[in-house]
Amino acid sequence: MHLPETEITIAEILKENGYSTCHVGKWHLARWSKEEGILSPNPGEQGFDHWFAVDNNALPTHFNPVNFKRNGKCLGKLEGYSCQLVVEEGIKWLQERENKEQPFFLNIWFNEPHRKLASPPEMVANHPDLKPEEALYYANIENLDNAVGKLLNTLDQMELSDNTMVLFTSDNGPWRTASAGYLRGKKSSLYEGGIREPGIFKWPKFIQAGSRSDIPAGFVDILPTICGITESDLPAGRKLDGTSLLPLLNGEKLERDQSLFWFFYKSSPSAVVRKGVYVLTADPAEIYRSNSHPFDQTDQDYLKKLELNHIQLFNLKTDPGQATDIAKDHPEIREELKSELFAIYEEVMMEGPLWKYLPVDPAVKSIPDGTNPSFLSSKK
Numbered sequence: 001m002h003l004p005e006t007e008i009t010i011a012e013i014l015k016e017n018g019y020s021t022c023h024v025g026k027w028h029l030a031r032w033s034k035e036e037g038i039l040s041p042n043p044g045e046q047g048f049d050h051w052f053a054v055d056n057n058a059l060p061t062h063f064n065p066v067n068f069k070r071n072g073k074c075l076g077k078l079e080g081y082s083c084q085l086v087v088e089e090g091i092k093w094l095q096e097r098e099n100k101e102q103p104f105f106l107n108i109w110f111n112e113p114h115r116k117l118a119s120p121p122e123m124v125a126n127h128p129d130l131k132p133e134e135a136l137y138y139a140n141i142e143n144l145d146n147a148v149g150k151l152l153n154t155l156d157q158m159e160l161s162d163n164t165m166v167l168f169t170s171d172n173g174p175w176r177t178a179s180a181g182y183l184r185g186k187k188s189s190l191y192e193g194g195i196r197e198p199g200i201f202k203w204p205k206f207i208q209a210g211s212r213s214d215i216p217a218g219f220v221d222i223l224p225t226i227c228g229i230t231e232s233d234l235p236a237g238r239k240l241d242g243t244s245l246l247p248l249l250n251g252e253k254l255e256r257d258q259s260l261f262w263f264f265y266k267s268s269p270s271a272v273v274r275k276g277v278y279v280l281t282a283d284p285a286e287i288y289r290s291n292s293h294p295f296d297q298t299d300q301d302y303l304k305k306l307e308l309n310h311i312q313l314f315n316l317k318t319d320p321g322q323a324t325d326i327a328k329d330h331p332e333i334r335e336e337l338k339s340e341l342f343a344i345y346e347e348v349m350m351e352g353p354l355w356k357y358l359p360v361d362p363a364v365k366s367i368p369d370g371t372n373p374s375f376l377s378s379k380k
Helices: 010-016 082-096 132-157 219-230 297-305 331-350
Strands: 020-026 050-054 104-109 166-168 200-202 260-263 271-275 278-284 308-315
Touching: 010 020, 010 104, 010 219, 020 082, 050 082, 082 104, 082 132, 132 166, 260 331, 271 331, 278 331, 308 331
Parallel strands: 020 050, 020 104
Antiparallel strands: 166 200, 260 271, 271 278, 278 308
């Protein structure tokens, strides 16, 4: 993955508004080369004062990783487990900040429980009735949980808990089917099992403890939410897909201008839009199969010509497992969500920095070939 430097991050916004900023853990937004060092952008170029990170997975496993960098410097082999190492780095940064009165943004992206797994043997032993790989997996989560607990205890000790908002969630569903429960799909799927994740907000000064909400939200909402909390201006000159969740956190009604949207061209379904209890899914005529995990030229060529069709509609209130397509029974809802999905998809494709996308003319069913423009990486 690659994050263009022209993108505006939460860290950049908060830094401009007087916050100190730190990123620890996974930074799956750039390729780092052993020969060339760090290939831009790194966390320091995206608004973080201090960073301690790997470009993707901790290697060779979570235990004693060898590929962490601190502010651009290779650290070599470290002793310990990745989740504990990144939390300890974050705690050290919090404790050693020069200005303890300055508001802060600490961004922690864990490697666990992504493969390659490594867990403390004593935690693995807590699951004697499970198969070895399953015991390793659950021990991995236990180790991560302990690391998070260590961070929260530090906030208590530093008397920072009351006015610090802590957000804990995951980026996708589990790779183990059983973890998704009754939901259809798992990691890499755009069915609910692959995209529905619990989100936990802790902010004693503002959010009532124990309160719950079943209103859906997404990562696209985090930036406008934090801008709302800190009274920071939203980035100008660009369209945002998310909505501030401040009303929701305060127990009020949330009004969303644009429905939630997901797209992953290697999955079936490939595109999803959600509005209220309804989810509409779409697929191309043929699902893309790639032998390469990275995004490369063949992926770009495929996206230039991708045309979504095969529409299905589900009611998540009555059918959370998405077993029954109700599109024929609700043609008006189908058409409304189909129009919105196609409009958002077209907008996303037009903004793609790596290819020239031209909408498919329904009458022609083809797309003119174009030359890929150079990748723009200039700072805003």
